[in-house]
Amino acid sequence: MSLIVTGTIGIDSVYTPHGHAEKVLGGSCTYFAAAASFHAPVRIVAAAGGDLPQEHRDVFKKFPGIDTTGLEIRPSSQTFAWGGKYHANMNSRETLYTHLGVLAEEPPKVPAAYRDSKYVFLANSHPAVQLGLLEQVPDHRLAVADTMDLWINTARPELERLLRAVDGLVLNYDEAELLTGKTNTVAAARHILDLGPSFVVVKKGEHGCLFVHRSGRIGALPAYPAETVVDPTGAGDSFAGGMMGYIASRGETEVTFETIRAALAHGTVVASFTIESFSLDRLLKLTAPELHQRYQEFAEMVSV
Amino acid sequence: MSLIVTGTIGIDSVYTPHGHAEKVLGGSCTYFAAAASFHAPVRIVAAAGGDLPQEHRDVFKKFPGIDTTGLEIRPSSQTFAWGGKYHANMNSRETLYTHLGVLAEEPPKVPAAYRDSKYVFLANSHPAVQLGLLEQVPDHRLAVADTMDLWINTARPELERLLRAVDGLVLNYDEAELLTGKTNTVAAARHILDLGPSFVVVKKGEHGCLFVHRSGRIGALPAYPAETVVDPTGAGDSFAGGMMGYIASRGETEVTFETIRAALAHGTVVASFTIESFSLDRLLKLTAPELHQRYQEFAEMVSV
Numbered sequence: 001m002s003l004i005v006t007g008t009i010g011i012d013s014v015y016t017p018h019g020h021a022e023k024v025l026g027g028s029c030t031y032f033a034a035a036a037s038f039h040a041p042v043r044i045v046a047a048a049g050g051d052l053p054q055e056h057r058d059v060f061k062k063f064p065g066i067d068t069t070g071l072e073i074r075p076s077s078q079t080f081a082w083g084g085k086y087h088a089n090m091n092s093r094e095t096l097y098t099h100l101g102v103l104a105e106e107p108p109k110v111p112a113a114y115r116d117s118k119y120v121f122l123a124n125s126h127p128a129v130q131l132g133l134l135e136q137v138p139d140h141r142l143a144v145a146d147t148m149d150l151w152i153n154t155a156r157p158e159l160e161r162l163l164r165a166v167d168g169l170v171l172n173y174d175e176a177e178l179l180t181g182k183t184n185t186v187a188a189a190r191h192i193l194d195l196g197p198s199f200v201v202v203k204k205g206e207h208g209c210l211f212v213h214r215s216g217r218i219g220a221l222p223a224y225p226a227e228t229v230v231d232p233t234g235a236g237d238s239f240a241g242g243m244m245g246y247i248a249s250r251g252e253t254e255v256t257f258e259t260i261r262a263a264l265a266h267g268t269v270v271a272s273f274t275i276e277s278f279s280l281d282r283l284l285k286l287t288a289p290e291l292h293q294r295y296q297e298f299a300e301m302v303s304v
Numbered sequence: 305m306s307l308i309v310t311g312t313i314g315i316d317s318v319y320t321p322h323g324h325a326e327k328v329l330g331g332s333c334t335y336f337a338a339a340a341s342f343h344a345p346v347r348i349v350a351a352a353g354g355d356l357p358q359e360h361r362d363v364f365k366k367f368p369g370i371d372t373t374g375l376e377i378r379p380s381s382q383t384f385a386w387g388g389k390y391h392a393n394m395n396s397r398e399t400l401y402t403h404l405g406v407l408a409e410e411p412p413k414v415p416a417a418y419r420d421s422k423y424v425f426l427a428n429s430h431p432a433v434q435l436g437l438l439e440q441v442p443d444h445r446l447a448v449a450d451t452m453d454l455w456i457n458t459a460r461p462e463l464e465r466l467l468r469a470v471d472g473l474v475l476n477y478d479e480a481e482l483l484t485g486k487t488n489t490v491a492a493a494r495h496i497l498d499l500g501p502s503f504v505v506v507k508k509g510e511h512g513c514l515f516v517h518r519s520g521r522i523g524a525l526p527a528y529p530a531e532t533v534v535d536p537t538g539a540g541d542s543f544a545g546g547m548m549g550y551i552a553s554r555g556e557t558e559v560t561f562e563t564i565r566a567a568l569a570h571g572t573v574v575a576s577f578t579i580e581s582f583s584l585d586r587l588l589k590l591t592a593p594e595l596h597q598r599y600q601e602f603a604e605m606v607s608v
Contacts (some may be wrong), residue, residue, distance in 0.1 A: 089487050183393050186529045207511035210529050219605050222524035225490045225514050265608040301523050303607040304569040 001141070003040050003248035004114055005032045006133045007123025007237070008080050008103065009048040009071070011056070013096070014278060015085040018230045021278035025056040027080065028123035028146070031234035034283045035241030035270040036121075037065030038291055040248040042241075043114050044068060045133065047102040050075035062284055072108045077101060090229050091206060110136035119248040121240060122166070124148050127158040134165060142247065142255055144168035146240060152179050163196040167255075170201045170240055185210060186218065199260055201243070203236055209264055219261045224272035224298055231278045238274040238283070242267035265302075269295045305445070307344050307552035308418055309336045310437045311427025311541070312384050312407065313352040313375070315360070317400070318582060319389040322534045325582035329360040331384065332427035332450070335538035338587045339545030339574040340425075341369030342595055344552040346545075347418050348372060349437065351406040354379035366588055376412045381405060394533050395510060414440035423552040425544060428452050431459055431466040438469060446551065446559060448472035450544060456483050467500040471559075474505045474544055489514060490522065503564055505547070507540055513568055523565045528576035528602055535582045542578040542587070546571035569606075573599045 007029030014021050029046040036042040042065055050073065057073075060066050078101035086093045107129045115136065120143040122130040130145055137143075143166045151159050152175060159179075163169060169192060171179070176188040189200045189212040198214040208222040246266040250259050270291065276282040311333030318325050333350040340346040346369055354377065361377075364370050382405035390397045411433045421441050426434040426449040434449055441447075447470045455463050456479060463483075467473060473496060475483070480492040493504045493516040502518040512526040550570040554563050574595065580586040 184531060184533065186531045190531075204511065207508065208524075208526050210526065217604075218529050220512075220526035220529050221606060221608070222512055222514065222526050225522050225524050227488060227490045227494075229488065261605075262608050299608045300521075301565075302525060304525070304566050304603045 001040070001119060001248050001251040002043065002117040003036060003119040003121070003244055004043040004045060004110070004117035004137060005029055005036065005121045005123060005241070005244070006045040006108070006110075006130070007032060007125070009046045009052065011052070011079050011081045012233060012279070013083040014231055014233050016090065016231050017086065017088055019278075021231070024279035025059050026082065026233060026279060028237040030059075030280065031237035031274065032121060032123060032241035032244070033060070033066045034063050034280050035238040035267070035274065036245030036248070037063040038270060038286070038288065039242070039245030039266065041065045041067060042245065043070055043117060045070035045108050045110050045114065047072040047074060047077075047105070047108040049073070049077035049079040049101050052079045059280060059284070070108065070111045070114055074102055074105070077105060084233065086232065090232055093232075107132065115139070118142070119244060120144070121244045122146065123237060123240070127151050127155050127162040131158065131162050131165060141253060142167045144170060144240075144244060146170045146236075147175065149175050149178055160195060163192070166197055168199045168201065169197045170203065172236075173202050173204045176200075176202050186212065199255075201264065203239065205232075205235070208268070209239075211260060211264060213257045213260065215257060217257045219257065219264065221264055221268055221302060224268055224294070225301070226272050226275060228276045230276055232275050233278075234274050235271045239267035239271040242270035265298060266295065269298050305344070305423060305552050305555040306347065306421045307340060307423040307425070307548055308347040308349060308414070308421035308441060309333055309340065309425045309427060309545070309548070310349040310412070310414075310434070311336060311429070313350045313356065315356070315383050315385045316537060316583070317387040318535055318537050320394065320535050321390065321392055323582075325535070328583035329363050330386065330537060330583060332541040334584065335541035335578060336425060336427060336545035336548070337364070337370045338367050338584050339542040339571075339578065340549030340552070341367040342574060342590070342592065343546070343549030343570065345369045345371060346549065347374055347421060349374035349412050349414050349418065351376040351378060351381075351409070351412040353377070353381035353383040353405050356383045363584060363588070374412065374415045374418055378406055378409070381409060388537065390536065394536055397536075411436065419443070422446070423548060424448070425548045426450065426470070427541060427544070431455050431462040435462070435466050435469060445557065446471045448474060448544075448548060450474045450540075451479065453479050453482055464499060467496070470501055472503045472505065473501045474507065476540075477506050477508050480504075480506050490516065503559075505568065507543065509536075509539070512572070513543075515564060515568060517561045517564065519561060521561045523561070523568065525568055525572055525606060528572055528598070529605070530576050530579060532580045534580055536579050537582075538578050539575045543571035543575040546574035569602060570599065573602050
């Protein structure tokens with residue numbers, strides 16, 4: 001079933017203990033779409049500037065499932081650019097610079113051909129922008145949003161409106177605490193259910209994730225125990241892409257607990273490939289059999 | 305099959321954001337034995353002083369599976385006493401005081417009636433003491449040890465001898481890093497396999513655990529997503545108790561990957577009860593059907 005993602009295209013410069021990558025392709029929309037495309041076709045809605053190199057634009061074509069109709073190139077604008085540096089244990093990073101570029105302009109529009117999309121993922125952005133994009137997909141069956149501490153602190157009324165409009169929310173554990181004031185992650189996630197969504201996925205990075213479902217049921221998964229971590233950038237967006245790609249591939253009208261649980265495992269596994277290299281290098285080489293094999297391996301690690 | 309544990313009996317005073325408990329029963333041997341007894345009979349080897357209140361001694365009798373033949377009461381000695389305070393998020397604690405008491409004396413002896421024990425757990429202690437105890441159980445089939453940063457820093461030669469003598473090691477993730485110099489937990493655990501054990505279990509507290517097995521296979525489990533955390537004291541020892549109790553109940557000559565994986569899930573689940581109250585209060589009320597039900601619930605959370 002048709003999956004749409006709204007998010008960023010970025011030009012990233014990343015320093016990690018394993019090396020660095022200069023002006024490589026990044027952005028939430030990019031990582032999400034690449035990961036999702038292993039499960040379902042995915043339509044992207046994003047803006048970039050005329051400075052986006054041709055080789056970066058060509059990357060999208062290498063994932064046959066990605067539809068770039070909604071990728072707006074604005075010739076006289078700058079692409080969002082981010083520089084970051086990871087510390088020795090890869091669990092914390094500092095931002096070296098952020099150049100908003102097109103992110104400071106009008107958000108991209110959802111093309112007419114995308115308006116019938118059924119599964120929507122709103123990558124992290126100002127919640128008013130996320131809501132505006134969601135309104136352009138009126139017949140959606142399931143909408144899931146990501147958010148971050150910035151909007152929790154500065155745009156709470158808009159965020160609360162967004163939470164009433166979406167079916168699912170994805171956020172980090174510290175953001176769940178910030179949003180609810182509850183230090184216990186399960187209690188925080190349950191509290192967010194009261195704000196609107198039918199399910200809440202709390203990401204804990206290398207410690208995996210947990211989710212709560214309107215039914216009262218809880219799921220929890222470890223991260224894939226990765227031995228090769230070259231660059232964690234894009235892990236969260238890849239995780240969301242794998243999750244939503246799997247959900248869209250199932251095509252359910254009402255997404256069940258079991259489907260979300262399996263979707264999070266698919267997200268976990270594809271993210272474990274993303275972090276094995278800089279940018280999309282590993283996902284570009286990833287084959288369906290490799291993905292399937294690691295999924296089976298992961299299922300054996302955790303299933304009791 | 306016969307399971308034996310060597311460890312401490314403690315008198316704990318604990319302060320948490322949920323309240324405090326004064327001079328309650330604690331210690332690694334205590335939590336381990338109570339948790340293990342739900343799966344298999346367990347023999348304890350530990351020493352306490354004449355100051356151990358009768359009501360604390362009576363606690364052991366309330367777990368029908370615990371054999372206290374090896375509990376040495378030394379009338380003129382003091383029981384090990386520990387005071388600790390947990391911070392708001394329950395993830396860190398400070399030690400208020402430690403009175404070694406009998407721990408500074410000769411270690412307890414393994415009674416003759418215990419020498420035929422097949423499954424051995426050496427709770428955290430000086431590795432030379434652990435080795436001395438292990439030698440008193442010559443016909444054991446499987447020995448697993450816990451350790452801590454103190455011994456890694458101050459008794460490495462003895463610890464390395466211990467690692468060559470045991471089949472399994474249980475330790476915290478930061479201790480695995482300290483022992484091996486490797487920041488990646490999986491790499492650290494694999495490195496420890498080279499030091500002797502056939503399997504290594506790395507505990508990550510509220511983030512669950514992972515284990516590596518001589519076969520090369522890896523397992524990972526989240527913690528049970530607990531909403532009620534009154535006092536985390538004893539969680540790690542209960543986890544080990546549930547794990548070893550399950551392994552002993554299986555009675556395998558060669559412990560398989562699948563058995564360890566299930567054993568860690570049993571450890572996870574019984575530990576989730578321990579932390580719901582101070583001391584052994586929750587384990588004292590725990591019924592087999594409750595334990596079974598939460599195990600099923602946990603299996604559903606994680607199995608994909």
